[in-house]
Amino acid sequence: MGRWLFWLVVLGFGGTAVSVWRGWLDVPPEWNPWAPLDVKAAPNGLTGYKLMRLRGDPALCAQALSSSALRVSRQADSPGAKCPLIGALRVQGGEVALSSSFIASCPLAVAYAMFEQHTLQPAAQSIYGQKVTRLDHLGSFACRNVYNRESGALSRHASADALDIAGFRMADGRAVSVLKDWPKQNQDAQFLRQVRDGACEAFSVVLSPDYNAAHRNHFHVDVGRWSVCR
Incomplete structure (x- = not known):
């Protein structure tokens, strides 16, 4: 009886999925796995899948x-480079200003936009009652191996799929630094941990000072195929 019930559920789910895919069953876009991702819509259980697509x-x-x-601008393709970039963008900022623009793959740019709207600003409002006005970073694209080793796997930075975030500035001028404030036990440390945890909903990999000493001064975020949140 249990086996038959299982297969009835599977068939029912499969039929529903096909109906949504074919357009026979009308569902809101945020609950349609095949509908385009809307960055402004609140994240839900399908957001990760839509980002992956x-x-x-x-x-x-x-x-x-x-x-x-x-705000983004298109970068010239560099197919013949040691670390080729195709379809890369220069991210110039959004509601939050940047310490400098950075080069990003389109998936990284979308993940950053999701992070800014659904993690960074809500965390700032929750902890400080004000907005973040600037994000400080250490760069994105860099044609190098992981940890700058002479050999081994290329870093996600080599494909403009990663960004290193160093700190934030609030509307009242308060500066929050990963290096200086992560070890503390105060509002700033609470804010940084809330940002780190929330970033894992937009990015596939988020590495903080809890990961190792190499990340003591920044959050590494990327849109690679692995999933790590630490």
Whole structure:
């Protein structure tokens, strides 16, 4: 009896999925796995899947990015470079200003837009009752191996899929630094941990000072195929 019930559930779910995919069953876009990601919509259980789909579909990624307030410009392709970039963007900022613009793959740009809207600003309002006005970073694209080793796997930075975030500035001028404030036990440390935890909803990998000493002064965030939140 249990086996038959299991297969009835599987068939029912499969039929529903096919109906949604074919357009026979009308569901809100945020609950349709095949609907484009809307950056402004509140994240839900399908957000991770929708972000993952962007990695192999430039047109779908561009559509998702257009739903954000992020300002970007197209970078020239460099197919013959040691670390080739195709379809890369220069992110110039959104509601939050940047210490400098950075180069990003489209999936990284979308993940950053999600992070800014659904993690960073809510955390600042929750802890400080004000907005973040600037994000300080240590860079994104760098044609190098992991930890700058002479050999081994390329870093996610080599494909513009990663960003290193060093700190934030609030509307009242307060500066919050990963290096200086992570070890403390105060509002700033609470804010940084809330940002780190929330970032894991937008990025596939988030590495903080809890990961190792190499990340003592920044959060490494990327949109690679591994999933780590630490």
